[in-house]
Amino acid sequence: MMDRYHLRYFLAVVDTGNFSRAAAACNVSQPTLSVGIARLEEALGRVLFHRTNRRVALTDAGAGLLAHARAIEAGFAAAERDVSNASVVSxxxxxxxxxxxxxxxxxxxxxxxxxxxxxxxxxxxxxxxxxxxxxxxxxxxxxxxxxxxxxxxxxxTEGYALAIGATHPLAERPVLRAEELAHEPMIVRRHCEMLSETSRFFVAHGVRPPFPARTTNDERALAYVRARLGITVMPASFRAPGVARVALEGFDAMxxxxxxxxxxxxxxxxxxxxxxxxxxx
Incomplete structure (x- = not known):
């Protein structure tokens, strides 16, 4: 028999990408989650995940279950909200x-x-x-x-550009080539959705700069740029006093x-x- 917690474990593995993070998201131990997934597979008579040391991927059966599992869980969540919040401000x-x-x-x-x-x-x-x-x-x-x-x-829809301290000698340039930044320290925005693409772009141009700071906070990244600790690549919508935005030639990510x-x-x-x-x- 398929229980709700089986589907929650299944969705957690899909959303987090592996069993250990899924277990943490569900507040259970990894063996408990693995047993739950095994019972779900047994109930359905199908293997739902391809398991390797590095990654977990859906099988065709797992992909077929996914839409149904999301709809069922959303229905449960909606029912819980309707009952528990009936007299509560929306x-x-x-x-x-x-x-x-x-x-x-x-x-x-x-x-x-x-x-x-x-x-x-x-x-x-x-x-x-x-x-x-x-x-x-x-x-x-x-x-x-x-x-x-x-x-x-x-x-x-927006693109990306360099963020450079306003007093930096390169700040008045409208466009910079990657090669011109070979010796410029760069701030790593570790949470950036384009981090891998940005890294590949600079490596392809032979640029391997020093990294004086890594952060997951964009306000802090802008502060580091303003203080001229380094430069970084950010979405074009990020603007701040003391920070110039300069186009990076050939970097066309949107x-x-x-x-x-x-x-x-x-x-x-x-x-x-x-x-x-x-x-x-």
Whole structure:
């Protein structure tokens, strides 16, 4: 027999990418989670995951179960909310990608006349997992090619550029080539969705700079840049006093920012309009 906790374990493995992180997300031990997955596979008579030392991947049977599991879990979560919050003030739970500029959210909150909100920050994988489990109602995040656009809303497309201290000798240049940065210290934004692509770009141009700082906080990254500890690559929307934005020749990466709605939550036109105005400024 298939129980709800079996599906939650299954979704946690899909969303986190391995059994140990999935166990931590479910607050159980890894052996407990592994036994739960084994029982689910036994109940279905199919293997759901290809397991190797490095990664876990869905089998065809697992891929077939995924949409059903997400719908079932979203239904459970919606039922729980309807019962437990019947007499409670409605709260809109919004997931915010960690690389979203804070002034977008500040501008939106200052103008939002709608219901109470609860903000939850996370990376792409975390926000998608919370959406699938009904833990948030909508996510302000990056839209990907495989997304169901009927369940999302495009807000903005933007590129990336160098962030350089305003007093740096290179700050007045409109465009810089990668080779010109060979000896420039660089700040590593460890949470950046384009970190791997950025690294490959510089390596391809023979640039292997020193890294005086690594951070997962964009305000701190901007402070390091402003103090001329180093330079970094950031989405074009990040602006700050004392920081110049300079184009990086040949680096054409773009990101599409939008709203992704949970299966239990219908798109809210006022929310879309308000966030769209805040994002586009």
């Amino acid at each position: 709260v809109l739970r919004i997931g915010v990608l960690t690389t979203i500029p804070p002034h977008w959210i500040e501008r939106w909150l200052a103008a939002w006349p709608g219901e109470r909100v609860e903000l939850v920050e996370g990376n792409e994988r975390e926000l998608r997992g919370r959406l699938a489990r009904g833990r948030i109602d909508v996510a302000l995040t990056i839209l990907r090619d495989g997304d169901d656009r009927a369940a999302g809303q495009h807000l903005l 990101r599409e920012i939008g709203l992704v709605f949970a299966g239990h939550n219908a798109p809210s036109l006022p929310l879309i309009n308000a966030l769209g105005e805040a994002v586009r400024g």
